Amino acid sequence: xxxxxxxxxxxxxxxxxxxxxxxxxxxxxxxxxxxxxxxxxxxxxxxxxxxxxxxxxxxxxxxxxxxxxxxxxxxxxxxxxxxxxxxxxxxxxxxxxxxxxxxxxxxxxxxxxxxxxxxxxxxxxxxxxxxxxxxxxxxxxxxxxxxxxxxxxxxxxxxxxxxxxxxxxxxxxxxxxxxxxxxxxxxxxxxxxxxxxxxxxxxxxxxxxxxxxxxxxxxxxxxxxxxxxxxxxxxxxxxxxxxxxxxxxxxxxxxxxxxxxxxxxxxxxxxxxxxxxxxxxxxxxxxxxxxxxxxxxxxxxxxxxxxxxxxxxxxxxxxxxxxxxxxxxxxxxxxxxxxxxxxxxxxxxxxxxxxxxxxxxxxxxxxxxxxxxxxxxxxxxxxxxxxxxxxxxxxxxxxxxxxxxxxxxxxxxxxxxxxxxxxxxxxxxxxxxxxxxxxxxxxxxxxxxxxxxxxxxxxxxxxxxxxxxxxxxxxxxx
Amino acid sequence: xxxxxxxxxxxxxxxxxxxxxxxxxxxxxxxxxxxxxxxxxxxxxxxxxxxxxxxxxxxxxxxxxxxxxxxxxxxxxxxxxxxxxxxxxxxxxxxxxxxxxxxxxxxxxxxxxxxxxxxxxxxxxxxxxxxxxxxxxxxxxxxxxxxxxxxxxxxxxxxxxxxxxxxxxxxxxxxxxxxxxxxxxxxxxxxxxxxxxxxxxxxxxxxxxxxxxxxxxxxxxxxxxxxxxxxxxxxxxxxxxxxxxxxxxxxxxxxxxxxxxxxxxxxxxxxxxxxxxxxxxxxxxxxxxxxxx
Numbered sequence: 194x195x196x197x198x199x200x201x202x203x204x205x206x207x208x209x210x211x212x213x214x215x216x217x218x219x220x221x222x223x224x225x226x227x228x229x230x231x232x233x234x235x236x237x238x239x240x241x242x243x244x245x246x247x248x249x250x251x252x253x254x255x256x257x258x259x260x261x262x263x264x265x266x267x268x269x270x271x272x273x274x275x276x277x278x279x280x281x282x283x284x285x286x287x288x289x290x291x292x293x294x295x296x297x298x299x300x301x302x303x304x305x306x307x308x309x310x311x312x313x314x315x316x317x318x319x320x321x322x323x324x325x326x327x328x329x330x331x332x333x334x335x336x337x338x339x340x341x342x343x344x345x346x347x348x349x350x351x352x353x354x355x356x357x358x359x360x361x362x363x364x365x366x367x368x369x370x371x372x373x374x375x376x377x378x379x380x381x382x383x384x385x386x387x388x389x390x391x392x393x394x395x396x397x398x399x400x401x402x403x404x405x406x407x408x409x410x411x412x413x414x415x416x417x418x419x420x421x422x423x424x425x426x427x428x429x430x431x432x433x434x435x436x437x438x439x440x441x442x443x444x445x446x447x448x449x450x451x452x453x454x455x456x457x458x459x460x461x462x463x464x465x466x467x468x469x470x471x472x473x474x475x476x477x478x479x480x481x482x483x484x485x486x487x488x489x490x491x492x493x494x495x496x497x498x499x500x501x502x503x504x505x506x507x508x509x510x511x512x513x514x515x516x517x518x519x520x521x522x523x524x525x526x527x528x529x530x531x532x533x534x535x536x537x538x539x540x541x542x543x544x545x546x547x548x549x550x551x552x553x554x555x556x557x558x559x560x561x562x563x564x565x566x567x568x569x570x571x572x573x574x575x576x577x578x579x580x581x582x583x584x585x586x587x588x589x590x591x592x593x594x595x596x597x598x599x600x601x602x603x604x605x606x607x608x609x610x611x612x613x614x615x616x617x618x619x620x621x622x623x624x625x626x627x628x629x630x631x632x633x634x635x636x637x638x639x640x641x642x643x644x645x646x647x648x649x650x651x652x653x654x655x656x657x658x659x660x661x662x663x664x665x666x667x668x669x670x671x
Numbered sequence: 672x673x674x675x676x677x678x679x680x681x682x683x684x685x686x687x688x689x690x691x692x693x694x695x696x697x698x699x700x701x702x703x704x705x706x707x708x709x710x711x712x713x714x715x716x717x718x719x720x721x722x723x724x725x726x727x728x729x730x731x732x733x734x735x736x737x738x739x740x741x742x743x744x745x746x747x748x749x750x751x752x753x754x755x756x757x758x759x760x761x762x763x764x765x766x767x768x769x770x771x772x773x774x775x776x777x778x779x780x781x782x783x784x785x786x787x788x789x790x791x792x793x794x795x796x797x798x799x800x801x802x803x804x805x806x807x808x809x810x811x812x813x814x815x816x817x818x819x820x821x822x823x824x825x826x827x828x829x830x831x832x833x834x835x836x837x838x839x840x841x842x843x844x845x846x847x848x849x850x851x852x853x854x855x856x857x858x859x860x861x862x863x864x865x866x867x868x869x870x871x872x873x874x875x876x877x878x879x880x881x882x883x884x885x886x887x888x889x890x891x892x893x894x895x896x897x898x899x900x901x902x903x904x905x906x907x908x909x910x911x912x913x914x915x916x917x918x919x920x921x922x923x924x925x926x927x928x929x930x931x932x933x934x935x936x937x938x939x940x941x942x943x944x945x946x947x948x949x950x951x952x953x954x955x956x957x958x959x960x961x962x963x964x
Contacts, residue, residue: 240862243886243896250900255735317733321854350675358673366675367682374686378694383854390704391849393697395857400693404686444685449692455745456857457844459700465692531741531861602861605836609864610892616862617894 203287208562210289211280214345215562216645217300218276219555223638225268225307226548230631232261237624240617251315259326260314265543266406267327267335268307271372272300273551274413275342278365280558281420282346285362286353292345299341306334322383322398324405332380336373343369360436364416367444368409375404392458403451406539407517410547411443411510415480417554418507422487425500425557431486439479446472450517454526470521477514480507497574502553505581509545513538516592528603533616534595537588544630545584552576552637559644568643572636579633586626594619707847710951717850720945727942730935732854734898736866741858742946744840744867747832749957751810753802759821763795769820770801778812798825827958828951838872839865840948842955848948863895870944877917879940880932885922901936904928 236258238245246252275296283290290296310327313319319326327335346369350362379401388394423430430436449469452462484507495501516538520529529535556573560566567573594616601612706715720728731737758766767790774783786801793799801824802813810826817824830842844867849855873879878889884902886893902916907929915929924930932940951957 239896240894243894247896248900250734253734253898254896255738256733258738259735314735319732319735321732321735321737321856323859356674358675358678362675363678366678370679370682371686374690378690382694388853389698389702391701391852392846392855392857393701394852394855396697397694400689404689441681441685444682445688448685448689452693453859455743457743457846457848458697459846462693462697527745527747530745531859533860535859598861603833605833609837610890613862613894614892 203289206289207283207287208564210293211283211562212648214279214290214293214296214300215276215559216648217297218272218279218303219559219641220645221300221304221307222269222273222276223634223641225264225272225304226634227631227638228311229261229264229268230627230634232257232264234624234627234631236261237620237627240620241624250317256315256317256319259319259323260311262539262543263314263324263326264307264311265548266324267310268304270410270543270547270551271339272303273555274368274410274417274547275339275346276300277417277551277554277558278368278413279342279346279349280554280562281361281365281417282349282353285359285420286349286355288349288352288354290345291348291352295345296342299338299345302334302341303338306331306338309334320384322379322394322401324402325379325383325398329380329384332376332384336376336380339372339376343373359420360430360433360440361416361420363437363440364412364419367440368412368416371404371409371412375401375409392456395456396452396458396462399451399453399456404448406542407450408443408447410542411447411476411514414506414510414547414550415439415443417550418484418503421499421503421554421557422484422507425495425503426488426491426493428487428491430483432483435479435483439476439483442472442479443476447476450521453530454521454523455530467521467523467526470518473514473518477511477518481511497577499553499557501577502549502556502580505577505584506546506548506550506553509541509549509584513541513546516541528599529595530599532595532599532602533591533619534599537591537595540591541584541588544580545588549580549584552580555637555641559641563644563648565647567640568647569636569640572639576633576636579629579636583626583629583631583633587623587630588626590619590622590626594623701846704846704850706850707952710953710956714950716950716952717848719851721941723938723941724945725942727938727940727945728852728854728856730939731856731942734939737856737858739858739860739862739895741861741865742867743844743857744834744842744865744948745832746830746835746843746955748830749807750804750829750831751802751807752800752827752829752958753805753810753813753817754825754827755797755799755801755817755822756825757797757823758795759823761820761822763793766822767793773813773816776812776816778809779816782809828956830955830957834865837864840868841959842948842951842957844948845952845955847952847954866943866946867948868946870947871949874944876940876944879943880936881916881918881922883936883939884916884930884932885918888918888922898936901933901939903931903933905931 235246235252236254239254279290279296310331313328313331314326318328320328350366379397382389382397383394419430419436446469450466450473452458452466454463454467456463488504493500519525520534520538556567598612598616601607601615706717708714709716770786770790773779782802782805789801802810814824814826834840882889883898885897886895904924905928907927911929912931914931918930951959
């Protein structure tokens with residue numbers, strides 16, 4: 194299985210067609226990443242100093258924490274993943290991006306939606322359902338923007354030169370179908386004036402959250418990794434049979450996870466979910482085998498480059514998947530449910546897996562699209578080490594906090610306050626991790642912004658030169 | 672996976688089945704759920720909230736209280752308790768003699784010491800708990816044996832588990848408890864205690880208001896942020912407001928000022944006090960403490 198790409202003159206056309214949409218998607222994404230991580234840091238500090246910024250209702254923990262998570266997922270992960278997917282589709286098709294203006298409009302629309310959503314949460318208009326907090330106005334805009342980008346991606350996919358599909362196609366194409374379906378279902382049912390009765394709401398909420406944070410991110414993250422890892426390692430993607438197995442089991446089993454054990458819902462729902470979670474070990478295993486066989490023995494000296502990011506991302510995915518499966522296991526969920534363990538898994542999935550793979554992909558593709566190297570390659574390397582250490586310092590203490598807190602909560606003789614205090618010690622370390630991740634993200638944003646500014650200056654110079662030169666000759670002739 | 676169509680079909684079937692399972696099926700099963708009847712009564716459960724409490728749920732949602740508080744109690748099992756209510760025409764001493772004859776029975780043999788200890792020094796006072804922390808079969812057998820000799824007893828069901836031992840509820844939370852919640856705020860993290868029965872645990876509205884204004888004034892080791900912006904600090908008028916908070920010195924307002932809850936604070940407290948979940952239901956049976964008299 195090789196990347197059968199046409200590396201001839203159409204490279205230039207592809208890159209030209211992608212430049213504006215990708216800068217629009219990535220530029221906004223970088224801003225939202227910073228916003229999300231700053232809000233996350235504020236939320237984290239509130240556990241050490243509960244009244245930090247406490248006089249301001251906008252900065253209540255219950256508003257800042259979901260706003261932070263949503264800004265990272267909706268503001269950064271999704272637009273960045275869509276940009277990367279557009280690039281991969283165009284490259285694999287051997288065609289320039291179809292309808293290149295549509296994603297530009299859509300990118301701006303998307304970032305407007307995230308802005309309205311974040312403002313909505315902070316002002317108290319949250320819907321109250323995890324990962325669906327954005328008020329309806331924002332949700333409608335996000336849905337429309339996603340559909341526009343999906344149209345452009347699907348058209349690029351449809352007009353491809355080679356009939357044969359590459360595995361990344363499967364994952365990314367399924368992702369294009371996945372999001373509109375789950376997002377529309379969940380918003381129509383949970384973001385309306387008349388909600389479904391009682392616990393139907395959280396059931397649909399869990400279904401949506403699982404399909405977005407676990408399945409959708411897995412589809413785009415693994416799809417991206419399976420494109421870039423073989424490409425950078427300059428060797429084919431190993432074991433095509435395992436890749437197919439991973440894809441099919443991920444979509445068929447992964448989509449049934451997410452209903453927590455012991456939830457106040459009919460027992461068949463969590464039971465089905467925990468069976469599905471156990472079966473999700475199959476795609477996790479298959480993805481690790483494929484990645485190991487593709488990566489091991491290759492002579493890539495990555496030293497903080499894109500390869501490092503993507504490799505770390507895949508490792509995070511496996512660990513996050515194992516944490517997810519273990520939390521769905523009835524014996525462990527009794528301890529781990531309602532603790533920091535769940536937050537640890539989510540943050541690893543977002544910042545350790547999805548964001549790291551997207552950083553790597555962007556660092557790899559942006560110089561090609563812009564036709565010039567990264568302005569500050571040293572910052573990109575520093576970003577990798579900061580992010581890697583940051584993610585480890587962020588999620589490992591949260592996992593430990595969850596286990597300790599869970600064990601203390603399970604013993605009714607230990608006062609609640611003691612269980613809480615035990616977890617707070619670990620939270621001090623994880624706040625340090627958050628700071629490092631934020632620092633890394635700032636370096637990422639510096640590279641993106643310098644590139645954007647250089648490009649805009651370049652255009653301005655061309656325009657000025659164009660305005661100046663013909664005018665003079667024309668005047669002379671007249 | 673040779674064509675786009677085959678990916679589309681695979682993804683469509685995968686997501687479509689889970690959509691049917693986790694969206695459509697719950698809507699069909701629970702989407703038109705009605706009130707249920709409280710066990711051994713004719714009362715309905717749950718009741719619609721009052722106006723203030725309904726608005727209070729929106730305050731709870733808007734401030735994201737569910738980020739730190741759950742509203743669901745877990746239960747690990749049930750224990751049965753057999754309590755003697757009437758000896759009929761037997762004398763206490765005769766009854767103690769009679770219980771010794773029960774110890775040879777296979778089901779009750781393991782409880783010999785427990786029963787003997789509970790009857791040690793007993794002077795015939797009723798009600799008298801004979802068996803605690805036992806299972807359903809043993810409790811039923813005990814009750815049958817007692818009935819056979821004309822002694823009356825009651826069997827109580829007690830929900831068990833760490834959440835219940837902490838006093839966070841009398842039983843596990845079930846779907847019926849959330850029938851009227853729009854939106855349902857189950858929560859997923861216990862950075863603060865569970866609130867499923869906070870209306871039973873802390874039924875004093877003034878305590879709730881003081882806790883919202885300055886959590887440390889009522890629970891010294893609380894890590895909850897204060898929600899001071901839900902209160903108004905104002906000059907005392909002609910006469911102090913009846914709603915003014917009565918706080919310890921270090922949290923109280925300066926002299927000549929009083930702290931009065933804004934409507935949102937009162938609504939939020941009304942909502943918190945409406946959280947009870949303290950009645951037995953068919954799917955979550957237990958014997959309420961008052962019924963054991």
